[in-house]
Amino acid sequence: MELISALPEDVARDCLIRISYQHFPVVSSVSKAWNTEIQSPEFRRRRTTANQTQKILVAVQSRVDSDEKRRTGLLVKAATNPVYQLSVLEPKTGNWSELPPAPELPNGLPMFCRIAGVGYDLVVIGGWDPDSWKASNSVFIYNFLSATWRRGADMPGGPRTFFACVSDNHHTVYVAGGHDDEKNALKSVLAYDVSRDAWTALPDMSRERDECKGIFRGGVLRVVGGYCTEMQGRFERTAEEFDSATCKWGPVEEEFLDVATCPRTCVDGGDDELYICCDGDVLILKGDTWQTVVKVPEEIRNVSYMEAREGALLLIGSGGFGQPHMSFLFDLKSSNWAKLASPENYSGHVQFGCSLEI
Template identity: 90%
Template sequence: MELISALPEDVARDCLIRISYQNFPAVSSVSKAWNTEIQSPEFRRRRTAANQTQKILVAVQSRVDSDDKRRTGLLVKAATNPVYQLSVLEPKTGNWSELPPAPEFPNGLPMFCRIAGVGYDLVVIGGWDPESWKASNSVFIYNFLSATWRRGADMPGGPRTFFACASDNDRTVYVAGGHDDEKNALKSVLAYDVARDAWAALPDMSRERDECKAIVRGGRLCIIGGYCTEMQGRFEKSSEEFDAATCQWSPVEEEFLDAGTCPRTCVDGGDDELFICRDGEVVVLKRDTWQTVVKVPEEIRNVSYMEAREGALLLIGSSGFGQPHMGFLLDLKSSNWAKLSSPENYTGHVQFGCLLEI
């Protein structure tokens, strides 16, 4: 069966790889041939090779009710009684949208849940159940091709909150550290194979790391900062890396960060560079030295999220508690800032996020 009547197959495929990710569900429902084509691994490879993929930011963001905002004049209500949704930002166009709610959580996502992108899948893991406020080990997966949710295998190992989470963008999501229900920091690490819907325990880190940051760079899982049970909120400067090929951890680098700070905003900028926001500044690690890049605009001085993309940094933050969150793009070549448009319904606090290329 022809993909598109009267067109050669290669031309028809060239047309299909150019559709927007938002049209994937509609296009796949046109015919079995189109659905098979879009679902195939070759479709993604061709789309990537032709530079037709789209980069989107998916954020765990508190919902802002327009009526409540008009009545109070502040976002304090949303900040103190947050209900979280999955917001989608297209940095290239500045467009915002919202994903449908996950099954079992129609009235809001678990607080402090973590998300990661793997291919066309968005994986939502754990958090505090919005009804019971207990740590959840649930896993839900949203597929952008079909615009549907499915249930994944529960995260093993007992309650875990404030863990680090990152993916290799291929098929594996990593979970590291965090703490249990007794506030005991953890050093255990898990790997979730999305395609197989299976979890595996990896060797423990050398030490406990609560509120650490996970980054996959150069095929290695890098765990940055965090703190042990006894330190409770006093962040350390160390890091360690896991090599999946050898299944071993590297020796701990004690002075990886030049200051004990929350590593939440630490991101891989490519070209062997790491960026982080600290004390109102964006700083970069170059050749084993941390250097100041530029000051953060006062409007987003309290940065809640940062992501690197194509020679730029995307920062989302606010000027203070209960104030609207907004996004800024930093051009790393010119060090110039550009403010993104933030519709009223997408000015809530961003708790976590991930960048997908789909």
């Protein structure tokens, strides 16, 4: 059966790789041939080679009570406890949208859940039940091709919170550190193979790391910062690396960060560069030295999320408690800031986020 009537197969495939990710579910329902085509690994390879993939940000973001915001000027959540949704930002167009809720989570995402992208899948791990505040080890997976949810295998080892969570973008999500139900910081590390729906325990880190940050580059998992049980919120400057090929940890870098700070904004900038926000500044790591790049705009001085992409930095934050969250792009070549439009429904607090190329 022809993919598109009267068109050569190579031309038809060239047409299909240009569709927007938002149209994947519709396209897959047109015919078995189209569904088979977009589900194939070759479709993703062609789409990537032709530079037709779309880079998006998915954020765990609180919903906003619009009526209350108009009365008070502050962001008030839709219920006594914050209700979180999965918001999608396309930085290239500035468009925002919302992913459908998982059938098992009709009242919102677990608080402090972590997310990571693997191919066309978005993996949602752990968090607190929004009503009971009980920690969970659940896994939910949203597939962008079919716009459907499925349940994944529970994270082993019992519930953990505030762990590092990062993907290799192809097969695996890594979970490191965090704390258990007794507030004990953890040094254990897990790997989740999304296609196999299977968890593997990896060698422990050298020390406990609560509220640490994970960065994955070139087969190496780097876990930055965090703190041990006894420190309780007093962050360390250290980092350590796990080589996925040898399955071994390297020595601890004792003075990796310039200052002891929360590492949530530490991100991979490519070309052996890292970025982080600290005390109102964006810093870059060059060699062994952190250097100031630019000051953060006052409107987003409290940065909750940052990522580096295509010669620019995307930052999301607010001017203070209860203030709307806004998005800014910083062009690394021109050193100019550009404010992105943030519809009122997408101005809630961003608790966590990840980027996907689909």
